[in-house]
Amino acid sequence: MKKIAFLILASFIFLLSSCKDEAEVYEGQPYLHFNKGVNGEAVVKQGTGSTIANIDFGTVQSLSGAAQVKLVVDKTVSTAVEGVDFQIVAPEVTVNAGQIGGQFQVKLLEATATVEAKVIVFKLQSSSIPNATFDQTYILRYTKSCDFNMAPFTGTYKVVTDxxxxxxxxxxxxxxxxxxxxxxxxxxxxxxYISNASTSYMLVTVANDGSVQLVSNEPFNYGGTTGTLSLSGSGTVNFCTGAINISNLNFSGAAGSSTGNQFVLVKN
Known part of the structure; x- marks a missing residue:
């Protein structure tokens, strides 16, 4: 009797499992969407000329026949300009029967890339595949990066903040x-404001990651009740533009101390 009950229970579980599997089979429209995330990050390295960013798209199910899919730029919200900042290598691709998606390539140009992120917003279009109600916008952010290089850090700079x-x-x-x-x-x-301006300076030491440490070669002499103050500090530099950002400049001497001052310079 127990054996019969066990067989009945096993059959019932099998039927439930079969019904569940059958319910998960999708037989509707393929529907077009970005299928591997809707945000991307890219870096254009100095000296490379350009870099390629890949953008994947897909359909909910495989196609019964070949179809064309186009990648288009939403110019109303993009900060990068097609043809100036980037190029879509092949704006329209073919998805063949039996396939469930494809990939676009976007060429990001070094000549106009900046250390501040530029943004490109993409959408999908097809005359034969309807768009899904989800994952319809892909946002690509890209920046320019430069290797460790001391060459830019010489010449005349303009004070931005002190x-x-x-x-x-x-x-x-x-x-x-x-x-x-x-x-x-x-x-x-x-x-x-100092009497030893001709001999004093800030000596800045740069690390490979762009972080810096600084000290004064000699105390800055402000005279009067202030007297001499030694300098130390830290911050960052930009290897692409040569910009100098001392975000934590400290003064100390017999008259007291002041910490956390900012000293920001850009190439003139």
Missing amino acids: TWEDYEAGDLVTVQPGLAANQFKILSTNNP
């Missing part, structure tokens, strides 16, 4: 090569 207030925005500062291959000097020759 919360210590030795300089005003727009003042010019001279930058020269430093004592070692990965160092540069920010000279004090245009600093109106």
